[in-house]
Amino acid sequence: METLGTFAHLAEEIAREAGEMLLAKRPARPEVLATKSSPTDVVTALDKASEELIRARIKAVRPDDAILGEEGGSTGDGRVRWIVDPIDGTVNFLYGLPDWAVSIAVEVDGEVVAGVVNVVPRGEVFTAARGEGAWLSGERLRCNTGVPLNRALVATGFGYETGRRRVQAEVLAHVVPRVRDIRRAGSAAADLCSVAAGRVDGYYERGPQVWDYAAGGLVATEAGARLGGLNGRPASPELTLCAAPGLFGELHDLLAPLDPERDA
Ligand code: IPD
Numbered sequence: 634m635e636t637l638g639t640f641a642h643l644a645e646e647i648a649r650e651a652g653e654m655l656l657a658k659r660p661a662r663p664e665v666l667a668t669k670s671s672p673t674d675v676v677t678a679l680d681k682a683s684e685e686l687i688r689a690r691i692k693a694v695r696p697d698d699a700i701l702g703e704e705g706g707s708t709g710d711g712r713v714r715w716i717v718d719p720i721d722g723t724v725n726f727l728y729g730l731p732d733w734a735v736s737i738a739v740e741v742d743g744e745v746v747a748g749v750v751n752v753v754p755r756g757e758v759f760t761a762a763r764g765e766g767a768w769l770s771g772e773r774l775r776c777n778t779g780v781p782l783n784r785a786l787v788a789t790g791f792g793y794e795t796g797r798r799r800v801q802a803e804v805l806a807h808v809v810p811r812v813r814d815i816r817r818a819g820s821a822a823a824d825l826c827s828v829a830a831g832r833v834d835g836y837y838e839r840g841p842q843v844w845d846y847a848a849g850g851l852v853a854t855e856a857g858a859r860l861g862g863l864n865g866r867p868a869s870p871e872l873t874l875c876a877a878p879g880l881f882g883e884l885h886d887l888l889a890p891l892d893p894e895r896d897a
Contacts, residue, residue, distance in 0.1 A: 637762040640739040640747035644715075644848075645760055647690045648735045651683045651719065652753035655735070658682070659726065676723050680704050683719035683735065691715050703844045714740040718844035721750075722820030731755050736822040738847035748848030750822045759826040759852045767829050767855035774856040776876070777831040782883040785834040785876070788816045788824040792840040796897040801839060804893045811887060821873075825849025828875050829856035835876030835884050839893050846873050863889050 658679055684704040691700060699709035702717040715737060720726050722733030731754040739747040750759040759774070761767040767774040787808065791801050809815055816833055818824055821841040827833045829852045836853075846868055850860045859881040862872045871894045876884055 637746045637765060640713075641749065641760050641762040641765075643691075643694060644737040644739055644747055644749040645751075645758060647687050648737050648749045648751040649758060650690065651686050651735045652751045654686055655679055655683055655720065655726075656753055676720070676727050679726075680720050680723065684717060687715075687717050687719060687735075687737065701844065703842065712742055716740060716745075716844050716847040718822060718842075718848075721822040721845055722818075725819040730819060732818040732820045732823045734820050734822045734826075736844065736848045738844075738851060740847070745847050745851045748851035750826050750848050750852060752820075752823050752826065757826075759829065759849070761829075761848075761852040761855040763851065763855070765855070767852040769826075769830060774829045774852070775831065776828050776853065776856045776858040777834050778857065778877040778879070780834045780877065780880055782811060782880065782887065783813070785812045785880055785884070786814055786816060787812045787884070788818060788827060788833045788836040790817060790819070790821055790824065790838040790841065794896070797840060799897040800893070800895055804839075804888065804891045807891055808887060821845040822849040825853045825860075825875055828858050829853045835874075835880050837872065837874045837884060837888060837893075839872050840870055841873050842870055850875065861885075863894065 681704050684702045698711045699714040701707045718736040721736050726733040735751045737749050738745050746763045748761045759769050791798050824836045826849050828836050853875050854860050858875050859878045860868050860875045862869050
């Protein structure tokens with residue numbers, strides 16, 4: 634019988650191996666930029682290679698588990714499901730910016746029980762197991778608490794489609810004057826870990842997929858944050874919001890009337 638710690642440990646081992654492979658194979662920036670215009674560019678190839686490695690490692694140990702990956706979609710139908718983002722923050726990966734991550738979560742009967750976010754260039758591996766806390770380099774993480782909205786440093790992100798971005802910019806125009814400042818790091822998984830580590834106070838975004846927020850979401854909630862959507866709904870691609878409970882409420886009440894779940 635596996636424990637949550639076993640899942641977290643295996644996910645960590647695999648996320649570290651994928652990270653090492655990506656670091657070793659990531660070509661120098663100019664070469665990557667030169668190939669980005671092609672549909673089978675280096676980033677896509679390494680995204681796929683990373684996911685294939687992760688899938689192979691999971692299957693070798695747990696052949697009956699289901700896997701959902703950003704690149705390979707959904708396979709299997711076990712009670713245990715692995716949720717994999719082989720590179721979260723692909724644009725950062727492309728430009729050589731430090732916020733890109735390998736993100737792996739493990740769900741049992743629909744509940745995320747373990748999560749690992751390896752922010753590879755920073756050498757930071759965030760881990761969490763349900764009920765057992767969130768950790769970075771042996772240190773237990775705690776999100777910031779008691780921060781009012783007007784003092785909050787808030788991370789967010791933008792989608793890839795123009796219509797969605799238009800609305801995101803409109804919503805952001807209402808948020809900027811009401812918070813300390815905004816950060817756009819470029820990886821939702823890393824943003825959620827930043828909430829956990831107190832590097833930002835909150836995060837919201839329209840559009841992140843479950844592989845973007847499953848592992849980081851557990852890291853954040855195990856560090857004391859609340860993760861959810863609008864009006865009591867769970868976090869989803871419609872909207873994902875994360876902060877300590879008090880700030881969560883304030884951010885929610887600022888965002889809800891702005892109808893941030895629409896696309897233009
Ligand atoms: C993206 C990143 C980004 C977020 C986007 C995501 P990808 O994931 O997490 O921060 O703003 O919504 O799609 O495409 O780099 O895996």
